[in-house]
Amino acid sequence: MESQPPQERSEQPTKEVPHVLVMKPPPLLTLFEDKFISTKFQLLKAWESTLPLDQFLTAYAGSVRAVLCSGASPITPHIIQLLPSLQLVVTASAGTNHIDLNECRRLGIAVTNAAGVFSDDAADAAVGLLIDVLRKISAAHRFVRHRLWPATGDYPLGSKLGGKRVGIVGLGSIGSAVAKRLEAFGCTVLYNSRKPKPWAPYPFYSNVHELAVDSDALVVCCGLTAETRHMINRQVMVALGKQGIIVNVARGAIIDEKQMVECLVHGEIGGAGLDVFENEPNVPKELLELDNVVLSPHRAVFTPEGFMAACDQVVANLEAFFEHKPLLSPLIDE
């Protein structure tokens, strides 16, 4: 039976420095732990304990006011209940689908995420995947690497990016970063969002089906919620058309993956660039056989530069909280 929280065995706990609970380490913490050293807080590392999580929280997390989480450690009503002093949830990710936002709102628990700092990398990955699919970059690279160029001659032609109508699903910080980039390639940008954005100079579509009818490609940049789960289904994909391309850098479950695989296999859409899947790291085996699909292992935001900026933002939010200053990136209900 333990008498002290795990990391305090070798040092005297500083009573004044408040704890930030971490149930499982987010990739950010694993890769850049030294950036999380602060005089304003210390980490309470639940995963280092042999106690089951519930028992650990009951024993040690009663006075914890802040938690650092990620997809691997969701903030459910059950967890919230075990943290009676919780006032702040900080996620080291852009996505917030692993946090019960309604429950947090109800209890006045603030939430911050890292959408802003990851937007550039996510947008770069989305545009990279779109160009790759249209111009067959990964497929042609395979062709050259397999020594097929001398024997086979010219590679099949791709499709021009300029002039394409690209529908952005979700015009938040990532979606608007994608839009800005695509404009420079001569694409016509369209979008669907819960509500029209007054600052956006692009045509607004109130539902994703109508967006698909008018688009040559869809780039999914929205959050995963009950409303957006399987929002992109067969009907939307058929509307997009046989030459249509889907790029997803958001969450796998926004697309009905089974229906997407069928559409790709039967040529009902033209191709896809996918960074996320419904059941990662599992990828439907049919996709592994297709040349018109580019696959990425959920790395859209995984650059050292992006991660270091995210670390800075997470630490800055936590320090601001403990100093009773305004949070840097609170989640605003859009």
Added chain:
Amino acid sequence: MESIGVLMACPMNPYLEQELHKRFTLHRFWKVPDKSTFLTTHCNSIRAVVGNASAGADAQLIEALPKLEIVASFSVGLDKIDLAKCKEKGIRVTNTPDVLTEDVADLAIGLMLAVLRKLCESDRYVRSGKWKKGNYMLTTKFTGKRVGIIGLGRIGMAIAKRAEAFSCPISYHSRTEKTETKYKYYPSVVELAANCDILVVACSLTEETRHIVNRKVIDALGAKGVLINIGRGPHVDEPELVSALVERRIGGAGLDVFEHEPEVPEELFGLDNVVLLPHVGSGTVETRKAMADLVLGNLEAHFLNKPLLTPVV
């Protein structure tokens, strides 16, 4: 015009081939078993040559065709045409500028993203089943990287415009400074390479620009630098580039062109920081049709004594 002989240097586009066959007497040079006999037999009927980036009209061919009036290239690059000889003999030369500018620029950016974000390698990682065993590594951020462009012509400017949307600071080297642009000019390629993260070759291939990316430039670009070539293979000293990549003295490369296409140095196949493409810069359905129409339009204009659409000589 069916009696006008047109010599097509190599296969390049089925639509263009069909149309040339319809409108002229088309000779497919690559199907001729004995080229010198063929030329002797047909030299008085061939009045046009259609070439591309692989094969054009060198001095030898021009001399063998005394009735040659026009060389229409299915490319914007003119390095396979002996321009001086054409000028000397009053032979007109046309190419396909503007219609392919966007596609080539798009591909340059696509290569930058593919190399820095390791898109091809991570696609391979997923397809091989490795993702189930562990996560892929971090890759390098593209936004904000300094892009240095060799040659600020149509294609160079189009690359600059796109890179700016990713907040990339732009610098360049060209024969003369372009004072009308706001980009930073470097008087030498070595200085340009030393001051950028991604170096792109976007100039035309001439005697002066052959091996413009040499050992010194590669050294200046450095271990974190990335080279993108959407120009011509001979712009780069290929053996030097290969050893720099193998020895990790340079950070990576995205190459659409090679010194001896379709041969690609074997050593490059094993590297994970290299993307290799089979000369597809203008390779879209839309652009190749536009290029073909430009070739046909130029030939028609010439034989109808109208002004050429895109003359070079």
